Amino acid sequence: FFFFFFDLILGVILILFKRKSYESNTKHH
Secondary structure (H helix, E strand, O other), X not given: OHHHHHHHHHXXXXXXXXXXXXXXXXXHO
16 A cells, blocks of 8 residues: 555656646747
C-alpha cells in the first residue's frame, strides 16, 4: 500500500513538472 501511495505521488509530481515545463515552453514561444 505504501509503495503504491509513493508511486502515485511520484506520478503526480512528474505530471506537474511536465506541465510546468510545457507552460514555460509555450510562453517562450
